[in-house]
Amino acid sequence: MNTDFDVCIVGSGAGAGPVALTLAEAGYSVVVLEKGPWFTENEFYKDELASRRRNVYTPNLNDEQHVIEEPDGRGGWSSEPTSVSGWNFWRGSCVGGSSNFMSGFFFRLKPEDFYLLSTFGPIDGANLVDWPISYEDLEPYYTRVESVVGISGRVVPHPHLEPRSTRDFPFPPTLEHPFVEQFDTACRKLGWHPLPTPRAILSNSAMNRQSCGYSGWCGSYGCSTGAKGSSRAALLNPAFETGRCEIRPHAKVYNLVSNTQGKVIAAEYYDRAGKRQQVDAEIFVVACQAIETSRLLLCSTGPRHEKGLGNSTGQVGKNLIFSAGGTGGGDIIYKKLGRTMAESLKFQGLFLNRNVQDWYFIDNPVWGRRQKGGTIDFLMEHPGPIAKAIDLIWDDHGNLRWGSPLKQALKKHFTEMREFKCEIFCDWLPTDNCFVSLDTKVKDKWGTPVARVRVGYHPHDIKIGNYLAKKATYLMRTMGVRNVYSNISGSPPPNLAAGGCRFGNDPKNSVLDPDCRAHDVENLFVTDGSFMPTGGSIPYTWTIYANAFRVANKIVKQLGG
Numbered sequence: 001m002n003t004d005f006d007v008c009i010v011g012s013g014a015g016a017g018p019v020a021l022t023l024a025e026a027g028y029s030v031v032v033l034e035k036g037p038w039f040t041e042n043e044f045y046k047d048e049l050a051s052r053r054r055n056v057y058t059p060n061l062n063d064e065q066h067v068i069e070e071p072d073g074r075g076g077w078s079s080e081p082t083s084v085s086g087w088n089f090w091r092g093s094c095v096g097g098s099s100n101f102m103s104g105f106f107f108r109l110k111p112e113d114f115y116l117l118s119t120f121g122p123i124d125g126a127n128l129v130d131w132p133i134s135y136e137d138l139e140p141y142y143t144r145v146e147s148v149v150g151i152s153g154r155v156v157p158h159p160h161l162e163p164r165s166t167r168d169f170p171f172p173p174t175l176e177h178p179f180v181e182q183f184d185t186a187c188r189k190l191g192w193h194p195l196p197t198p199r200a201i202l203s204n205s206a207m208n209r210q211s212c213g214y215s216g217w218c219g220s221y222g223c224s225t226g227a228k229g230s231s232r233a234a235l236l237n238p239a240f241e242t243g244r245c246e247i248r249p250h251a252k253v254y255n256l257v258s259n260t261q262g263k264v265i266a267a268e269y270y271d272r273a274g275k276r277q278q279v280d281a282e283i284f285v286v287a288c289q290a291i292e293t294s295r296l297l298l299c300s301t302g303p304r305h306e307k308g309l310g311n312s313t314g315q316v317g318k319n320l321i322f323s324a325g326g327t328g329g330g331d332i333i334y335k336k337l338g339r340t341m342a343e344s345l346k347f348q349g350l351f352l353n354r355n356v357q358d359w360y361f362i363d364n365p366v367w368g369r370r371q372k373g374g375t376i377d378f379l380m381e382h383p384g385p386i387a388k389a390i391d392l393i394w395d396d397h398g399n400l401r402w403g404s405p406l407k408q409a410l411k412k413h414f415t416e417m418r419e420f421k422c423e424i425f426c427d428w429l430p431t432d433n434c435f436v437s438l439d440t441k442v443k444d445k446w447g448t449p450v451a452r453v454r455v456g457y458h459p460h461d462i463k464i465g466n467y468l469a470k471k472a473t474y475l476m477r478t479m480g481v482r483n484v485y486s487n488i489s490g491s492p493p494p495n496l497a498a499g500g501c502r503f504g505n506d507p508k509n510s511v512l513d514p515d516c517r518a519h520d521v522e523n524l525f526v527t528d529g530s531f532m533p534t535g536g537s538i539p540y541t542w543t544i545y546a547n548a549f550r551v552a553n554k555i556v557k558q559l560g561g
């Protein structure tokens with residue numbers, strides 16, 4: 001059959017870029033359909049009002065939204081559309097997706113993460129399963145991401161270092177703030193291992209991209225040098241340059257059409273003018289980020305897929321996960337430091353880039369058997385002043401500050417101290433209370449049902465999060481950091497979502513086979529984080545990139561390459 005393209009990819013973020021590049025380089029024709037616009041480096045500004053207050057890179061919640069179901073405190077669930085609550089689950093709707101706006105703290109999973117159930121045993125109420133592939137299967141692709149996306153770092157031996165096929169990173173670490181020395185010394189005194197955090201940021205110019213300009217504005221902002229390893233800068237731009245990858249922005253896919261044999265034959269989308277369009281292809285790849293991928297599959301019913309594509313056993317949308325844990329921090333007071341260090345802290349830009357994984361596995365006698373722990377990542381406060389100023393509107397007791405007390409708090413913060421922060425990552429256990437379905441009432445501006453997302457968490461996540469938070473706050477206090485706090489909660493971070501279309505060997509409890517192809521649709525693959533049955537205790541993007549490269553090779557094979 002003659003089709004418009006060999007491969008049609010829906011979405012253009014971390015799950016899409018590796019597939020587009022691999023297929024285009026292998027000589028296949030590819031189309032990428034992305035619902036948002038296509039920005040270039042010149043269109044990313046350090047403009048807090050535009051990025052954070054007016055959400056210019058995400059849809060207006062009246063046009064496109066979610067309905068979120070949360071525990072109501074009485075054993076039931078209460079739901080609210082996000083256009084009412086203002087809770088924004090969009091994180092980057094443009095070519096390159098949220099990967100444009102990530103901080104680029106990059107971590108590999110560890111071998112044990114692939115066998116959580118058999119290594120640590122079952123947990124009541126959690127739908128734990130082992131992955132159908134091992135760390136060894138993914139390792140070559142983690143390594144490929146290091147060189148193709150551009151990861152900078154330095155390997156330091158430590159008890160939980162994951163096995164590597166190369167000795168070190170292809171790019172040296174990004175420049176570090178002098179305060180790192182104090183951090184390393186404090187950790188070593190406690191017998192901990194301070195680890196340089198790998199970053200998806202170029203420390204040297206390479207691959208037609210400039211090196212980092214050390215603005216420090218990575219998190220939530222697009223990178224205007226191209227140093228950040230977004231799917232757009234690192235993968236889609238080179239895919240496009242092959243001449244075999246077409247990228248169509250403003251293409252909102254609302255349906256994947258399937259035929260009487262059950263194969264997908266076309267993607268239907270609305271273009272910028274709101275007109276219906278369609279493309280056909282041999283193979284379809286969905287990479288819309290966890291929630292929207294499940295939504296699209298559930299919306300795409302057909303003669304052989306009455307409950308939606310890939311959903312013959314009712315698994316699409318189930319076992320959605322987020323990154324569990326939370327944040328912490330405190331103030332480094334300039335006058336408690338030497339003059340040189342205090343002066344250096346006033347300048348934004350250089351990275352702290354440190355993490356601690358000493359409790360990736362926890363042997364706490366009180367808990368009996370060994371538990372899966374997590375990662376504590378340490379960083380300096382984001383340079384954006386408005387977000388901080390808004391925090392300061394509330395005092396430590398939750399009272400509104402205004403007038404003179406507010407002025408004093410602002411002056412003190414911006415002239416006498418710098419905030420030192422940590423992010424705590426642990427597993428969000430998959431449960432029956434965290435899933436995506438279609439809302440029966442609320443529709444988007446095109447008339448398609450929006451995703452209804454239940455965001456229940458397992459209490460075990462909080463237990464582990466608090467254990468790690470205690471370690472983090474203890475370290476900060478020993479370093480002389482003041483006003484130390486931590487906040488561990490079951491509130492899902494919308495920027496770190498995965499699951500919903502698990503891969504596995506058994507179609508009864510998974511949507512995708514080990515190659516991330518739908519069990520019941522021979523030409524449909526899913527390559528964003530939806531495939532992950534468990535998430536590890538790290539942010540996911542390196543794993544999403546690596547797995548998408550792995551699956552891309554399977555697609556090349558299926559096409560006869």
Ligand SMILES: Cc1cc2nc3c(=O)[nH]c(=O)nc-3n(C[C@H](O)[C@H](O)[C@H](O)COP(=O)(O)OP(=O)(O)OC[C@H]3O[C@@H](n4cnc5c(N)ncnc54)[C@H](O)[C@@H]3O)c2cc1C
Pocket residue numbers: 010011012013014015016033034035036091092093094095096097098099100101102103104105106107219220221251252253254287288289290292296495496497528529530539540541542544
């Ligand atoms: C502020 C921030 C900081 C982060 N920091 C880190 C970090 O330090 N480390 C880390 O590992 N990860 C980080 N992340 C997470 C990282 O960005 C995501 O893990 C990654 O981008 C997910 O890839 P994805 O392909 O699933 O989705 P995305 O990259 O979001 O791409 C999905 C794309 O699909 C498009 N789409 C959705 N529905 C449709 C449709 N129906 N039709 C057409 N297109 C559609 C969307 O518009 C979007 O562009 C961060 C994210 C944010 C927002």
Ligand code: SF4
Pocket residue numbers: 201211212213214215216217218221222223224225226227228
């Ligand atoms: S600090 Fe570097 S990677 Fe981050 S946004 Fe600025 S230039 Fe880009």
